[in-house]
Amino acid sequence: MDKKNRSSCGVVIVAAGRGERAGSHPDGPKQYRRIGGRPVIAHTLDVFVNWSPAERIVAVIHPDDSDLFAAALAEVEGDKERVKAVFGGSSRQRSVLAGLEALTASGVEHVLIHDAVRPFVGPALLDCIEASLLTGERAVLPAVAVTDTLKRAGANGCVGETVPRAGLFAAQTPQAFHFSTILEAHRRAAQDGRDDFTDDAAIAEWAGVPVRLVEGTPDNVKLTLQKDITMADERLSASFPDVRTGNGYDVHQLVPGDGVTLCGLFLPHDQKLSGHSDADVALHALTDALLATCGAGDIGDHFPPSDPQWKGAASRIFLEHAARIVRDRGGVIMNADVSLIAEAPKIGPHRAEMRQKLAEMLGISLDRCSVKATTNEQIGFIGRREGIAAIATATVVYRNPLA
Ligand SMILES: Nc1ccn([C@@H]2O[C@H](COP(=O)(O)OP(=O)(O)OP(=O)(O)O)[C@@H](O)[C@H]2O)c(=O)n1
Numbered sequence: 530m531d532k533k534n535r536s537s538c539g540v541v542i543v544a545a546g547r548g549e550r551a552g553s554h555p556d557g558p559k560q561y562r563r564i565g566g567r568p569v570i571a572h573t574l575d576v577f578v579n580w581s582p583a584e585r586i587v588a589v590i591h592p593d594d595s596d597l598f599a600a601a602l603a604e605v606e607g608d609k610e611r612v613k614a615v616f617g618g619s620s621r622q623r624s625v626l627a628g629l630e631a632l633t634a635s636g637v638e639h640v641l642i643h644d645a646v647r648p649f650v651g652p653a654l655l656d657c658i659e660a661s662l663l664t665g666e667r668a669v670l671p672a673v674a675v676t677d678t679l680k681r682a683g684a685n686g687c688v689g690e691t692v693p694r695a696g697l698f699a700a701q702t703p704q705a706f707h708f709s710t711i712l713e714a715h716r717r718a719a720q721d722g723r724d725d726f727t728d729d730a731a732i733a734e735w736a737g738v739p740v741r742l743v744e745g746t747p748d749n750v751k752l753t754l755q756k757d758i759t760m761a762d763e764r765l766s767a768s769f770p771d772v773r774t775g776n777g778y779d780v781h782q783l784v785p786g787d788g789v790t791l792c793g794l795f796l797p798h799d800q801k802l803s804g805h806s807d808a809d810v811a812l813h814a815l816t817d818a819l820l821a822t823c824g825a826g827d828i829g830d831h832f833p834p835s836d837p838q839w840k841g842a843a844s845r846i847f848l849e850h851a852a853r854i855v856r857d858r859g860g861v862i863m864n865a866d867v868s869l870i871a872e873a874p875k876i877g878p879h880r881a882e883m884r885q886k887l888a889e890m891l892g893i894s895l896d897r898c899s900v901k902a903t904t905n906e907q908i909g910f911i912g913r914r915e916g917i918a919a920i921a922t923a924t925v926v927y928r929n930p931l932a
């Protein structure tokens with residue numbers, strides 16, 4: 530989704546429960562149990578810290594779990610600066626209210642409230658919920674239609690009746706709301722002594738706020754019992770990593786001038802690259818390579834050369850935009866590699882600084898960034914110093930389903 534059409538969201542992740550139905554375990558309550566080698570809550574936080582509309586993330590934890598939470602947070606991959614922990618209460622409802630109160634000064638317009646123990650939430654569901662909020666909905670509930678036949682138990686372990694399942698849905702999280710609407714509803718429920726709501730949509734319903742249903746994902750299960758944790762662990766341990774590689778190519782003409790910008794670095798030279806933006810071929814090729822890893826089109830789709838706002842633009846804007854798209858779709862950039870094909874200026878003395886710039890722009894470590902250069906042996910248009918070309922490759926691992 531285009532950045533300018535995105536909402537400003539806070540996120541409350543409730544993690545203060547004791548997980549009694551799952552049973553006790555040396556790793557602690559179920560949100561700290563390891564699935565696929567990492568704590569459940571680390572998987573959950575990964576998704577939100579890499580989802581760009583999430584401006585503030587409040588994890589609501591139990592006062593006994595501060596050390597467990599700090600250790601789990603250390604395993605989260607992404608911008609953890611946005612995550613703050615507060616203590617919850619004796620019920621889920623009280624924990625949610627503690628999380629909402631912690632967001633009051635943040636100025637966010639919307640809030641997503643999510644169970645820490647639903648680690649398989651994916652960015653596609655978050656985007657779908659956000660899209661519904663952006664149409665003006667004040668409460669949005671992801672839910673899946675019930676597919677089993679439902680029975681109500683009667684006396685002596687026998688069926689009392691069959692419950693018609695038409696129109697019945699199982700509620701999931703994250704449930705999303707206009708922030709001040711749900712805060713006010715939660716505060717009012719607490720003042721009225723109501724402590725029996727099992728989800729936040731029910732509080733919105735009680736407050737008379739219409740709740741929009743959107744389609745949840747069957748994968749987004751809540752880990753409630755020991756068997757759920759076992760199945761989650763098997764699922765993550767058995768799954769193949771979703772590794773994708775994209776490539777990109779770009780070329781720009783050299784004309785008389787005072788220097789060229791390559792990998793975001795200005796190199797004084799007796800020529801310049803001509804183009805609509807700063808004509809940084811290296812960043813253009815790498816932008817295309819990143820977009821290719823998730824089928825997100827090419828640089829021209831996102832930044833049309835016909836659009837005057839990109840005239841003379843620094844190409845880091847394009848690269849950072851592509852990196853954001855990748856992260857929003859659950860991708861982790863593993864590697865970025867650029868080959869420059871230029872007769873002059875000499876790239877070798879500037880390679881280290883160029884790699885450093887790529888690492889900064891992409892938010893990844895230096896050893897994952899590579900810049901190489903070759904001449905064209907004085908052959909063809911590059912050999913005649915009429916242009917510079919770049920070829921780039923990016924490797925991205927997608928942690929969550931793209932669909
Ligand atoms: N006082 C509570 C109770 C629950 N939760 C959170 O609400 C989510 C959904 O609750 P549930 O699955 O019922 O978790 P527990 O209450 O921990 O489980 P149990 O009822 O088996 O003890 C969990 O992420 C849980 O940590 C919370 O923050 N504060």
Ligand SMILES: C[C@](O)(CO)[C@H](O)COP(=O)(O)O
Binds near residue numbers: 700701702727728729
């Ligand atoms: C909020 C919830 O995940 C919606 O399905 C669910 O109600 C929370 O679990 P609990 O067992 O009711 O605490």
